[in-house]
Structure formats: structure tokens, C-alpha cells
Amino acid sequence: MIQRLANPARFNRLAGRTMPWLAWGAALCIGAALWLALAVSPADYQQGEAVRIMYVHVPAAWMALVAYAFVALASAGGLVWKHPLAHVAAQAAAPVGAAFTFLCLVTGSLWGKPMWGTWWVWDARLTSVLVLFFLYLGFIALTAAFDEPQRGERAAAILALVGVVNVPVIKFSVDWWNTLHQPASVMKMSGPAIHPSMLWPLLLMALGFTLYFGAVVLVRMKALLLARRARAMAMAQVHRAAPAAAEPGSAHG
Template structure:
């Protein structure tokens, strides 16, 4: 496999432009279907009543918070090791989106915790490690823009992303390793999901919608990063020409 086949930014932008209409349209479709399924079709929980519907935004947001961070860590590794020219741009483009998903996971979790646990927040392993993830995203965004020379900022942010990756398995297994108010995994289990299909399907449709949304936004933002780099290169050239 030739890693650098899509390393040419111009070629990447053309590829992104071909993917975007599809990923965008499918994201809208999946999110609309997911919204309909989660609000109208799926049943109320026998214990939690209608508050269980918060799950259909909370769980996909939390999955994406971990997924986007994993993408950033992988991109950072290939930026540091192979100097892949697009990797830094993917990481930069993804960080604000991941921060948004993490904020959503925290906020919707809080809105779900109040009626079910009786509290907006507890400092337990799951909630605290996700809050740490949120700060890692903010730190990544701040670092990558902290230097006049953007490549220095990107490198510092990439190191942060790799060091912070240790938090991802901690979040995933926090509900098994420590006692917590948060319930253990009910979908991504080795022995298969324990959640009823009438709730699993709306959740999966919504999760697909969130993922397609991320792909679309990420492609748009990488395109912006490529154009910003072009703009910098041209203004540098213009300065040198005078």
C-alpha cells in the first residue's frame, strides 16, 4: 500500500470533493432517520421511562469522542514518524469536532444523570476520565496554534495527542476497573449487545449519522487547512518577491 498516494494535498482535496456530497447526504439521512426512530419509534424504558431517549445522543457522542481522539492519535503518529504531510492537517481539522462531541457526551450525560442518579455530576472514574479527554482536546487546539510557525505547534500537539492516548483505554474500561455510577458497556461487549433490538437499532442509526457527520466536517476542515497553507505559501512568496 502506498501511504503517500493521497499525500498530495491537491489530490486529497479532489478526492474529498468527490466524497463530500455522498457523506453529507447520507449523514443528513441517517441523522433524520435516527431522530425519528429515537423520539417516535423506540419504546420508553421499563425502569427509566422516556429519559432513556437521551441515550440516543449521549452514547453516539461519547463513542465519537473516543473515535475522533483515536483518529488524532493515529494521525499524530504518522505525522511524527513518517512526516505524512496531510496527517497534521487531519489532526488539526478533527480536534474541535472531537471537543464538540466530548462536550456533548458530558452535557447530555449530566442531563441524564440528574433524573436517574439524582445528581448532575460525580467525580467517578468514567466521568472524570472523559473530562480529562475534553481538556486534552482543548490543549491540542491551543498547542497547535500556539506558535507563529504552525509546524512547531503541530508537532507539540501531536506529542500531546500521543501521550494523552493512554486515557482512551482508561475511559473504555473505567466502568469495569472501578466502581462507578455509570453503567457498564451494553453494546460493545465481547459477548454481544445486551440492549434490546428496539433500542439498539435507533442507537446504531444515530451512531452511523454521527460518524458520517464527522467524516463530512473533517473533510471540509482539511480542505480549509490545505487552502490556508496555500494562502500562507503565496503571501510568503509575495513578501520574498518584493
């Protein structure tokens, strides 16, 4: 499957066919989740109505990690197996992951203020998620930092792989250190630990965000492939128009 996708024409056809399903699925899931989250699910006995922030914050946090895993896997695919679409996939996904991470951080702040009495604390969970956000920004900056796009994508891919150590740090930060952030409480080894009336909007929102991620990444991959094609065409034109000018200048430049 992944090998078959190496052909960009085939990828484009498949992406064009898949994208509308992902987009409509995302809209449907998020719409249903919004209704359940805002109108149907009960207020929390401790947190009152503020608990509704959870239905955005927690799925955004999951997506921040899922998207990073995607970027790292795609980067590995590009560095190790040299799959032609791998770096494109990583570059398409990074801004989406950064957006989810940003959403997670800000909604966490909006939840922290009424519940903890502070917008921000430098504790392990919050700080490691902030590091994740900077990893995304670094990745995006590196892809654009070189004249030669291939060098940029390699450098960014290496950063993405090094940054993978941060993922388990985020996951287990609430267990390893004393933090203000509560430990994992949706899924425990014994099964779901929250009531179905709260679990459903949460899972539907997470599914909707995942489908949204898929749809937007496909659109961005197509755009990136076209941008590369335009660049190749422009370079071919320059070389044809002025072959002499394309030669390197005198050695003592």
C-alpha cells in the same frame, strides 16, 4: 491509498467527490435515527422516557473516542512517517472530537440529574472523559501557540500521543473502579444486550455521527490546506517585495 493521498491536488479531488455522499448519508442516518429514537422506540421500564437521552449521549461518547483515536493516529503519521496530510487531518478532526466530547458531557449531565439525582460526580468515568475534553482543548491551543506552525503541530501531535493512555482508562474505568456510571451494556461478549427497538436507533445515530465526522473533517482539511497556501503566498510576496527587510536585523537587537 494513503500514500497516493500525499498529493494535495489528488486529495482535494477525492475529498470533493466524497464529501457530498458523507454529508447526505449523515443527514439520512441521523434523520432516520431521530424518528426511531423519539417516536418508535419504547420507553424504558426503569428509566421511562428519559432513556431517549441515550440515543445522543452514547453515540457522542463513542465518537469522542473514535475522533481521539483518529487524531492520535494522524499525529503519529505526521511525526513518524511525515505524511504531508497527517497533521492537517489531526488538526481538522480535533475540534470535531471536542464538540462530540462536550456533547457527551452535557447530555450525560442531563441524563444524570433525573436518574442519579446529580448533574455531576467526580467518578472515574466522568472525570476521565473530562480529561479527554481538556486534551482536545490542549491540542487545539498548542497548534496555535507558536509563530512557526510546524512547531505547533509537532507539539500538539506529541500531546495527542501522550494522551492516548487516557483512552483505555475511559473504556475500562467502569470496570476498574466503582463508579456511578453503568458498565458497557450495548455490546457484550455474548452479542448485543439491548432490544433491537433500542439498538437500531443507537446504531443508526452512531453511523450518522461517523459520516458527519468524515464530512466535516474533509471540509476542515480543505480549509486548512488553503489557509497554508494563502500564508505561503503572502510570505513569498513579502520576500519578493522587500528582500532586504526580510533579513534578520543587527545582532545586538
